[in-house]
Amino acid sequence: SNALGFAKVQENKGETAAWVVLANAKIRDNPEQLEMLSAALNGGQIELGLGPPGTGKTTIGAEVIWQNWLLRVSQVVTAQTNGAVDNLLWGAIELAKKQGVELKVYRVGNNPDVIQPELRDYWIYKDRPPYPRQPQSDPKTPDGQREWDEYHRAIELYDGEVCDWEEWLKQRIAYEVSSGQAIIGGTIIGLVLFLGKFGREMARSNGQKGTGKFKFKRGIIEEASVASIAELLVILSKIEERALIIGDTKQMGLPLFDNELKARLTKSGLNDEEIKTVNNSLFKFLVEQEAF
Numbered sequence: 001s002n003a004l005g006f007a008k009v010q011e012n013k014g015e016t017a018a019w020v021v022l023a024n025a026k027i028r029d030n031p032e033q034l035e036m037l038s039a040a041l042n043g044g045q046i047e048l049g050l051g052p053p054g055t056g057k058t059t060i061g062a063e064v065i066w067q068n069w070l071l072r073v074s075q076v077v078t079a080q081t082n083g084a085v086d087n088l089l090w091g092a093i094e095l096a097k098k099q100g101v102e103l104k105v106y107r108v109g110n111n112p113d114v115i116q117p118e119l120r121d122y123w124i125y126k127d128r129p130p131y132p133r134q135p136q137s138d139p140k141t142p143d144g145q146r147e148w149d150e151y152h153r154a155i156e157l158y159d160g161e162v163c164d165w166e167e168w169l170k171q172r173i174a175y176e177v178s179s180g181q182a183i184i185g186g187t188i189i190g191l192v193l194f195l196g197k198f199g200r201e202m203a204r205s206n207g208q209k210g211t212g213k214f215k216f217k218r219g220i221i222e223e224a225s226v227a228s229i230a231e232l233l234v235i236l237s238k239i240e241e242r243a244l245i246i247g248d249t250k251q252m253g254l255p256l257f258d259n260e261l262k263a264r265l266t267k268s269g270l271n272d273e274e275i276k277t278v279n280n281s282l283f284k285f286l287v288e289q290e291a292f
Helices: 025-029 031-042 057-071 082-098 117-122 142-178 188-205 229-236 259-267 272-278 282-288
Strands: 006-009 018-021 046-050 075-079 104-107 182-187 216-221 239-247
Touching: 025 031, 025 057, 031 046, 031 057, 031 239, 046 057, 057 075, 057 082, 057 216, 057 239, 075 082, 075 188, 082 104, 082 117, 082 182, 104 117, 104 142, 142 182, 142 188, 182 188, 188 229, 216 229, 229 239
Parallel strands: 046 239, 075 182, 075 216, 104 182, 216 239
Antiparallel strands: 006 018
């Protein structure tokens, strides 16, 4: 069975061990990676994935996404930068293809140009109806006036078409994500904006009527070592069951606030110690306290 990539994944809390079939069988031969995978799949509500570049954090992240998809639990993948999000998502997509599965992914964000080219087909707004093309003619001429009148009518029709399309998209995503069939991925900021627009429909689809506060069952947060406390807490508040927080132990903490921002925070009533706390990395704090 080892040749097939079976691995015994121990429960962290002294419960019965579980067996999983690894999509990436090489993980079985790496004790550190296997330990991280064990924590991510069967550990506590929050688990840390530590290590500098090259230690396999992205490899484990892709395997976790795949294993969560097999369980059909709703999941979210996020990071501070588009590149880190895309590396994780693409790793999971490629891993799934080797298993003969086309993974359903919704890559959120408003600008497709910042998304890696291979992931642009997964962009959430890829099939949005195109905006009417603005005429280049002079509206003061008879022909130009006619073209501009047609353009304004097209905009009115477009607004209605887009509204209908977005309602259809909300319902589709709400069902597929809440049922674990699809994965949501985006930067922390992108996800906050996405949930502001789609969260209520997703909550209703998940049986959380009236709350508008959809929660994913599981999630992966990459680049956590350079995320602020506020950023991490926002995402963690959207994950109900289990979160894997991945960070580089060689890149701990955040850039210092600039003087202008510090002045604004001071004016708002925060003292120097409180400003320092706001600017701290929650990941760094957890590691230093050996909280997990």
